[in-house]
Amino acid sequence: MHRITATYRTHAGNFPNKVAIQVMDESLCYRDWYERVEKTASWFNVFNTSNQTVGILMPNGIPFLQLFAGAAAAGWIAVPFDIKWREEEIQKRLALSSPFVLLTTKELYERVKHLHPNIQVWEPSCLEKVSEIDRVGQAGSGDIPFYLGFTSGSTGEPKAFIRSHQSWIASFECNLYDFHIDANDHVLIPGALIHSHFLYGAISTLYLGGTVYVLEKFSVSQTLSILENEPISIVYFVPTMIEALLREEEVIERPVKIISSGAKWEPDSKRRIPEVFRDVSMYEFYGASELSFVTFLSHRENQLKPNSVGKPFHNVEIQIRTSNGDVAETNEIGKIYIRSDMVFIGYLHPQNRTIRSIHDAEGWVTVDDMGYIDEEGYLYIAGREKNMILYGGINIFPEEVEAVLSQHRDVEYVAVVGMADSYWGQMVAAVIVGAAPKLELKRLCKQHLAAYKVPRKWFFIEEMPLTVSGKIARAQVQEWIERKEGVLLEKQ
Template structure:
């Protein structure tokens, strides 16, 4: 693969670059030309790159700013204003790969009408407009922060927080809020916890500039959620549930207050349905469908026909209440079967998060000769094993109570906040 390779609609370009506004503009320009960027962490090792890219067959790999500048200059018909672009698909993000080989999520080339519908759907839901200033605090190669940044530029707004040293630093983010007065921000609960801790020490900045603060990626502790609602303007805070493959729900915090723990109802244009075991299926509009690149068998497993149209699942489990609000129970791959009883780690984690001495927790199963699997809990915080054992004895049935406790300084997480259970 050489830098001067000819690119055509449908081709793929791997981007292993630090985040910047120019990065987002390049992604938009590639998509407008029908070329699919594959955003990846520039810190990947050679082994990781080979593992991920081997199955995606990129026509070009871009690793330096000089290569990116040269590529941007070669893309035909790129207007000066990103708002004049029409992306013909979504970036080919890859699944996290924590439970197997990462898979490329391929939206396919969209016709003009479907491409316009893709842009309009995000704009209508999140209200992107020319006055928006999107503060990016998450790695831009991940799907959610890139989606919010792209939506902002396409609406004529601007993006801040990218053109600096990079990395999550609460002091830098606080200064950016004070200087740039952003209107929107996507974050994960870990970001909120660190920001709130910093603000407890230095004072809370003026947050009245925000009209939208959306969080996702991991369960949000109750205390963090309530602090978020308290600090930011009324009606500005949201949670959504989605995956690399697609988006399921959106939920205003005011709805969450009425139904604590919910991740909301189906987004417009989508419907939710559950199997008997709780597996969540979601129908989506034509412009939001996908395949796994080069993996037809995995694609077939992810989709099925329903009366409402094709529906996909990523193996998550949940419950729907009478009004259609979804509550998550975790992932099927995380399910623990102990003594023949299904144990959902998320239920145990949510119980433990209510203990004042627990700052963070992850529950997982390990093989056990007597029970099949034994419930284990990794805890960050000041609580001692004896008090947690007594605490869960009062609140959880015997099969759900952790039999083994680990106490850590921090949980292993991806940069989007997901716990790396494979490392636990």
């Protein structure tokens, strides 16, 4: 079985009437899901084109998943587009991915019809053109690409990354062996499928034969309603969703397992999770678009190792290397290298359409995160190499300072960057969104950080610049500081 859709036929035979997907008041059993994916794959194969890349610009729902899975089954590359992107953002990503066709809805068509020469409205009637299902072979190399996504990093400029079937199939094994998810689970996906965390959650559930519940868009009330009325055993969350649920002061008594990405998660929020989920087991994971899963941390381990991102998944190797390329000692900070079958193929070069791998000769990959491993094998993230502040010859990771400042309840966003200084080289500068008093923030830093890590300059702004994916646009913050633009209000 070499494709992410290869198990559908087996599921359709073993439990044809079991619900595969539930979206609001519409459901699809495995027999119908398998037939629909196969027919969609046949529809793709009707096109006589060497450019087998399809863009999908759709809201959450069965059609989105059907087109994504159908393209994968047909050997095409699927490129999800976010319906919230502005026209300029869509244009940049169309130029990067160059899909043969962009499929969208009737409601979105008028807004985007001028952006690509081949934009089509997808409707169920499209499959009427396929008179007979041409069973698509699922064999072949698992290294063939099926998914093109975008990552923007801190600059805001998108990069296109390519994933193979094998990379996700290897990730599905983590669901079984590390998260202990199987065909008996009912999995809630409350977030947008454009984000790989939620898309992966849905597709991995279907691969394993579970039942997936998809919200059209995140809603606290709908999430709570499904958790209370459906036999949900697994939920894919990001920290902001937990924050929203905590504000409702509802209680879920049923045993629930939470799978969370390693995004910013406030310690107070983690502590309060049992207030909502009385019988919860939780897994946080560290990874990247390029790396997939790297390490994971259970709720119990988080209490023992609160600053760690966990131990490696069962099929992941980690190496910490010093600046001269040597393998680091225990607790020694260096660059994190990963080797696993889950790593992506590479970045798509926008000009010549070639794929640029970042693997070294032995198959190791890094995204330039810095960290260390302790005596028990737990990984700790110090920060990004490119974000390091060089203060008088001492390396300071802004992520460490940001983690401390984020503990203040009145800090909404914080970015710590290096500010040029003729004597020290760089000084630590903190840019804050929120009502936290400067004096309280300085005291907080002095309680948890060495004196040289405490910010020397403080700037308070009304709105933090963010990338499309919601990350802080550090390059723009850095530029503001260097230009000393008026958007920054310095508090001495």
